[in-house]
Amino acid sequence: MRRLTLCTIMAIILTVSTSSVAPFQVEAQWTARDAPVMTRWAEDVSPDSVHPEYPRPQMVRTEWQNLNGLWEYAITPRNSARPAEWHSGILVPFPVESALSGVMERIDADQRLWYRRFFTLPGSWTDKRVLLHFGAVDWETMVQVNGRMVGEHRGGYDPFTIDISSALQPGSEQEIVVAVWDPTSSGYQARGKQVDQPRGIWYTPTTGIWRTVWLEPVPEYSIERLHMVPDIDRERLVITADVPTTDSETVVEVLALDGTRVVARATGAVSGELVLEIPDAKLWTPDSPFLYDLKVTLLRNGAAVDEVNSYFGMRKISLGRDHDGILRILLNNEFLFQVGPLDQGFWPDGLYTAPSDEALRYDVEVTKQLGFNMARKHVKIEPDRWYYWCDRLGLLVWQDMPSGDRYIGGDDPDIERTAQSARQFELELKRNIDALSNHPSIVMWVIFNEGWGQYDTERLGNWIGEYDPTRLVNTASGWSDRGVGDVHDVHSYPGPAAPVAAPDRAIVLGEFGGLGFPIPGHLWQSERNWGYRNYESADDLTMAYETLLRRLHRLIAEPGLSAAVYTQTSDVETEVNGLMTYDRVIIKMDVDRVAAANRRLELPPPEVSTVVPDARDEAYLWWYTLNEPEGDWFAPRFDDVSWQEGEAGFGRKDTPGTIVRTLWESEDIWIRRRFDLPGGTMDDLYLTVHHDEDAEVYINGILAATLRGYTSTYVDEPISQEAKASLRRRGNVIAIHCHQTGGGQYIDAGFVTIRDR
Secondary structure (H helix, E strand, C coil), rough: CCCCCHHHHHHHHHHCCCCCCCCCCEEEEEECCEEEEEEHHHCCCCEECCEEEEEEECCCCCCCCCCCEEEEEEEECCCCCCCCCCCEEECCCCCCCCHHHCCCCCCCEEEEEEEEEEEEHHHHHHCCEEEEEECCCCCCEEEEEECEEEEEHHHHCCCCECHHHHHCCCCCCCCEEEEEEEEEHHHECCCEEEEECCCEEEECCCCCCCCCCCEECCCCCCEEEEEEEEEEEEEEEEEEEEECCCCEEEEEEEEECCCCEEEEEEEEEEECCCECCCCCCECCCCCCCCCCEEEEEEECCEEEEEEEEEECCCCCCCCEEEECCCCEEEECCCEEEEEEEEEEECCCCCEECCHHCCCCCHHHHHHHHHCCEEEECCCCCCCHHHHHHHHHHEEEEEEEEECCCEEEECCCCCCCCCHHHHHHHHHHHHHHHHHHCCCCCCCEEEECCCCCCCCHHHHHHHHHHCCCCCEEEEECCCCCCCCCEEEEEEEEEECCCCCCCCCCCCCEEEEECEECCCCCCCCCCCCCCCCEEECHHHHHHHHHHHHHHHHHHHHHHHCCCCCCCCCCCEEECCCCCCEEEECCCCCCCCHHHHHHHHHHHHHCCCEEEEEEECCCCCCCEEEEEEECCCCCCCCCCCCCCCCEEECCEEECCCCCCCCCEECCCEEEEEEEECCCCCCCCCCEEEEEEEEEEEEEEEEECCEEEEECCCCCCEECCCCHHHHHHHHCCEEEEEEEEEEEECCCEEEEEEEEEEEEE
């Protein structure tokens, strides 16, 4: 049987006359549905005002028509013909599954989603070509104008444009019909964290139009794309304006401006490289995100026929060695430790689509307010407006490619994709790099995350490095490192941790933290929410974050960490480990303390001195018992003469990161040890401990720390003020109870001082 092409399928399903169909009424009713929680911006969303901003900030034309607003829709079996009946009132560009769409229905792989609307063209557009732009549609899209098929597209994240000029009817109302099919998690396509059955770290899917749709008139010859490459070492910007003509009478003029002052000018042939010399350029950094304005004019016989406005930032990202010889990620030839949140870009009311541009900006503003200088955009690609705010406000971006196909474990080899799957992934990868390449905020491409869809790692890493040498390449964030790319990236929850220093790659911590704090009234569901480790108050959460950052600080010097990504910007559905609640109402931690902890990473790492050694230093003795003791076993005068004596540490020898000298395989262990402090009580004294799992630590009979979960290495923990006040020069007692439920097990502890330099 002959295989049907997408064009053939489209021709079949769109074969219906438009002459008898009544025009869509703009007055159709629309009401947002109720999601479990909603953002404050949802109240301002209406059919007359929905993402009204020009959606492409780096290639702006003055004339355009926004097609966001109410469209008709229908949901049919996948192979059905164009519907004869339509429902009124889906709000574009919100996904059909979202509350703000007004529909809030799931679409499965056996169904097709249809859109229809009518529009009229301004009289001034009569002699121009008309382009129909889609910011993004997930996933397979077919477009008809006035009953004529005009285009098709596969890809859920990249913008696409269709020239609809030949399908327009003079002097009449025009009709657009869009048909969308999305297999979500049953297909091989890039989909990120969308799944048919949301759970845990997998979320509600997005189907259909989810970014702005708009029309734009252009002349016969027009500027189709700008490509800008800043070169701070040679003090210049290299720019190419793609124009589909070889006419020698057509040239491009480019002006770079600092405010109203022209700082550089160049004129040359279309689609060729133009060089703007910019001596003593103002460099773009997170602290000073200076952007030059750009004006690009297409001239034919000296007359302007097309013009776009844009902007650019002069910045460089590279690898280089610091004064200690450590290979670092450099911004503008200087080491800047990058720290930022994992940003998933989900919204409770709009899912993939933020309720407004103000909401997009708010997330970036809060990230900056908390003292971060970077964000990792996680397995999702945002509208241009989000990157615009990162450019404008000064936020470095690591950009993930959305994942798809099959997933592998950390020790598994790369998968073998079908030729169709690989071809589609690489097509979308290239398109998205092209679409985002001019944003100065983006400094790293991340191809794969934790083995999700990972294949041909070395080949793809090498290809991106050659295709875009102005940015770094992270071939595999977490788990499945193949020894290629510009960075070695590990994940550690709650962490932090760092890879072993590498001779030719910088080392980074691609994910850590995940500290949870569920706040009633701001939850996607009331129960079964989770974080990697949960807390019960904002103060406890903030203190835990400060502790993580203090540990992280030490890893910058040794082994030489260059960046770290904290999970995450906001809660997402059942995950409650966000810096903000899912509705963005509450910033969960103390803003000033978090910002101070983040900015402290710019200072030299603290000086750490051992005061009471742990098993890494020597095989010292503890008294221990595996049977629950009676009485106050943690009291200084408790009689532990019947307990056994054993060398630190205690556990199973197959537990990672441990030094086991005394075997412990039961569920519980109680250990006691006496120690002296050479300098008496110390304000900068910390417990250094490796616990697997829960532990209670007492000093001189007073609770010093309650430790939940497990660690994979020795970590520093603060000591309660009451326990710290009990310390004396001689004769102190530390007592620990550790409880194990499964997996590895281990307990050991000592004391260190941590002093800022």
